[in-house]
Amino acid sequence: MKDQELQNRLGAFVERVTMQMEGFGLPHYVAKTFSWLLVCDPPEQSAEDLMELTGASKGSMSTATRMLQQMHMIDKVRPSGERKYYWRIRSGMWVDLLKIRLSILEQFSKIADEGLELLGEEPAGRSARLKEMKDLYDFMSIEFPSVLDKWEKKPKESSDG
Amino acid sequence: MKDQELQNRLGAFVERVTMQMEGFGLPHYVAKTFSWLLVCDPPEQSAEDLMELTGASKGSMSTATRMLQQMHMIDKVRPSGERKYYWRIRSGMWVDLLKIRLSILEQFSKIADEGLELLGEEPAGRSARLKEMKDLYDFMSIEFPSVLDKWEKKPKESSDG
DNA sequence: TCGAAGATTCAGTATTGACTGAATGTTCAA
DNA sequence: TTGAACATTCAGTCAATACTGAATCTTCGA
Numbered sequence: 001m002k003d004q005e006l007q008n009r010l011g012a013f014v015e016r017v018t019m020q021m022e023g024f025g026l027p028h029y030v031a032k033t034f035s036w037l038l039v040c041d042p043p044e045q046s047a048e049d050l051m052e053l054t055g056a057s058k059g060s061m062s063t064a065t066r067m068l069q070q071m072h073m074i075d076k077v078r079p080s081g082e083r084k085y086y087w088r089i090r091s092g093m094w095v096d097l098l099k100i101r102l103s104i105l106e107q108f109s110k111i112a113d114e115g116l117e118l119l120g121e122e123p124a125g126r127s128a129r130l131k132e133m134k135d136l137y138d139f140m141s142i143e144f145p146s147v148l149d150k151w152e153k154k155p156k157e158s159s160d161g
Numbered sequence: 162m163k164d165q166e167l168q169n170r171l172g173a174f175v176e177r178v179t180m181q182m183e184g185f186g187l188p189h190y191v192a193k194t195f196s197w198l199l200v201c202d203p204p205e206q207s208a209e210d211l212m213e214l215t216g217a218s219k220g221s222m223s224t225a226t227r228m229l230q231q232m233h234m235i236d237k238v239r240p241s242g243e244r245k246y247y248w249r250i251r252s253g254m255w256v257d258l259l260k261i262r263l264s265i266l267e268q269f270s271k272i273a274d275e276g277l278e279l280l281g282e283e284p285a286g287r288s289a290r291l292k293e294m295k296d297l298y299d300f301m302s303i304e305f306p307s308v309l310d311k312w313e314k315k316p317k318e319s320s321d322g
Numbered sequence: 323t324c325g326a327a328g329a330t331t332c333a334g335t336a337t338t339g340a341c342t343g344a345a346t347g348t349t350c351a352a
Numbered sequence: 353t354t355g356a357a358c359a360t361t362c363a364g365t366c367a368a369t370a371c372t373g374a375a376t377c378t379t380c381g382a
Contacts, residue, residue: 006279013276020272023265025186027340038290039276041283047359057342062360083350083357089290094297104184111181115174115200118167122202129199129250136255136312143308151300188370208329218372223330244327244380 010039024097026067029056033064034073037089044077044086072096095148102144109137171200185258187228190217194225195234198250205238205247233257256309263305270298 014035021031036053037045045053047061056064065087068074075090090096112134119127175196182192197214198206206214208222217225226248229235236251251257273295280288 006283009279010276013279016272016275020265020268023186025184029341038294039280039287041287043287043290058359059343059361060341063341066360085359091293094294098297098301104181107181111174111178114177115171118170118174119200122167126200126202126204129204132252133199133255135317136259139312139315140259140308143311144305147301147304147308150304151297154300156296190371219329220331220373221371224371227330246329 013039027064029054029060030064030067032056033061034068034089037074037087044088046084046086048084050087071100095151099145099148102148105137105144106141109134109141112137175200188225190215190221191225191228193217194222195229195250198235198248205249207245207247209245211248256312260309263309266298266305267302270295270302273298 014032017035017038018028018031021034022028024031026034032054033050033056036050037043040049040053047058047065050056050065051058051061054061054064065074065076068087069076073090073093074087077086077088078084079086112130115130116127116134119130175193178196178199179189179192182195183189185192187195193215194211194217197211198204201210201214208219208226211217211226212219212222215222215225226235226237229248230237234251234254235248238247238249239245240247273291276291277288277295280291
């Protein structure tokens with residue numbers, strides 16, 4: 001496959017990843033920037049490179065890289081002797097992303113508690129909806145982190161497989 | 162606690178739940194409508210009731226209830242002999258909500274596959290980022306559903322606890 | 323079939339948020 | 353300390369989405 005053809009096909013692929021990441025609440029260009037960083041060569045790209053790949057403006061790119069960095073999804077690096085910064089996907093970021101999303105489960109349990117406290121003197125039937133919510137999220141707050149734990153303790157296969 | 166005071170406190174509680182649900186991508190009034198349905202008395206409320214509780218317009222309420230129904234979060238009921246419809250939280254909806262969100266995990270795995278296919282002839286190092294993504298989501302696509310399964314098979318405690 | 327209660331639609335308006343790029347700030351080699 | 357390279361900020365513009373409510377449609381008892 002020629003370089004240009006690969007780049008075109010990757011462009012279509014990047015669109016799909018971008019849509020998926022938008023579902024996580026990322027703005028379009030932030031998602032697109034991240035998606036290009038997933039497949040670009042080399043893995044390190046400057047702001048200028050990313051502007052060309054995504055078509056975003058200087059300002060958008062500054063925002064995009066900052067947001068992705070704050071979400072621990074990409075790292076900023078500066079090779080010694082260079083004036084530019086480069087950005088690359090942060091190793092292990094997918095697990096971190098899952099952890100953050102799973103921590104929301106505990107929020108749900110806590111919020112349900114607050115509601116149950118307020119309804120304490122009301123007839124028990126009125127609390128049934130919140131109780132159902134709390135029971136599930138309590139359970140998941142224990143089970144999901146233990147799955148992540150299992151993943152992190154899992155021996156990784158070598159990359160020649 | 163007086164009725165009015167309880168209602169005021171529930172109002173503040175509903176605000177919190179609303180914010181949380183907005184994080185799921187629900188528009189404000191949709192989230193607010195859902196949140197009131199979690200704690201209202203009785204659990205069944207008409208569109209008119211919900212308009213008063215949330216302050217939303219007729220049109221917004223029509224949209225909100227339709228969306229929540231399509232997401233299987235609430236049910237529409239009409240008591241025999243009445244002209245009005247009533248809405249109530251759907252029993253078991255929290256598990257369904259989780260299932261939908263977890264099905265996204267499989268999407269990630271599939272998307273990573275597409276990318277890996279495209280990069281097939283490239284040096285192996287270039288695929289490392291997608292490989293890391295795929296491995297994690299493959300694992301979670303198996304583990305998370307089995308947690309849900311465990312929940313559904315779990316004997317439920319009686320409600321007098 | 324009629325009409326009143328109730329539900330839905332949708333064109334118009336308001337609001338929010340994304341995006342740009344010129345101005346400004348920062349860094350560092352010389 | 354200077355200025356060239358690069359990064360960031362933010363006021364202004366544009367686009368997308370939420371929300372309203374009058375008009376329209378549906379339902380069902382009489």
